[in-house]
Amino acid sequence: MGPTYQMTLVEQYELAENVVGFRFSLPDKNFQFIAGQFISLQIPWQQRILKRSYSIASTPVLAQHQGLLEISVALVEGGRASQYLTNMQPGDQLEMAGPYGRLILPEQPPKRIVLVGTGTGIAPYRAMLPELRQLAQQAYQIDVVMGIRTPVHLFYHQEFTELAAEFSNVHYWVCFSREISDQLFVDGEYLHLNDCYNQKKGYVQTLLPELKLNSEETIVFLCGNPAMIDEAATQLQVKEGFSVKQVRREKYVLSTN
CATH class of the missing domain: 3.40.50.80 (Nucleotide-binding domain of ferredoxin-NADP reductase (FNR) module)
Known part of the structure; x- marks a missing residue:
């Protein structure tokens, strides 16, 4: 696993029915990713850590210039991760690892x-x-x-x-x-x-x-x-x-x- 970062929740907001957006602040602006990649959230749950992956929904520019990162989360009935995330308050911190993934645009894409x-x-x-x-x-x-x-x-x-x-x-x-x-x-x-x-x-x-x-x-x-x-x-x-x-x-x- 790569380096981990402590993110701080800035806000959460409804995107659609059963979909919530989360905006986090990063500890510094050194976190870099390529659009299309995802992160792994380390969610504490009953004395163990749940690892959940979420695609980054915001641009690399937002992270580099403002130190912010956004994800969208589908609310799952009985889902421990979505329950934990929606119970978070602004200022709460959460550990994140990444970025990961190869769902990225090639340097020279086809037509x-x-x-x-x-x-x-x-x-x-x-x-x-x-x-x-x-x-x-x-x-x-x-x-x-x-x-x-x-x-x-x-x-x-x-x-x-x-x-x-x-x-x-x-x-x-x-x-x-x-x-x-x-x-x-x-x-x-x-x-x-x-x-x-x-x-x-x-x-x-x-x-x-x-x-x-x-x-x-x-x-x-x-x-x-x-x-x-x-x-x-x-x-x-x-x-x-x-x-x-x-x-x-x-x-x-x-x-x-």
């Missing part, structure tokens, strides 16, 4: 970048937003695909819609697995979803064939639900001709232990 995330699996792509904006300016085609159950589970929505609105070569998709709506209540006002992004009823893996991906010029990122990742990766490799290196994966495994 098309597809970022698929379910639930809090969208978090690492939020950390990539400055890099995605730079790539969009260079005419790369970017697809961000978020999979959630219903509109009340949608978060980081505004930031991705703004990116898609700014660049015609950026497309933002949301797949609702259980319920779809023609409007969403965000920040005190109703937004008509069809004006903001592309929406689809079903799981994210059912959208992939519609994107008409060319395996020779595309890299795909998969983050979140393990079943989605396994099914999507198999689909891409068997039916679309993608190699293992062209499909980068980060599985989120829920634990109540």
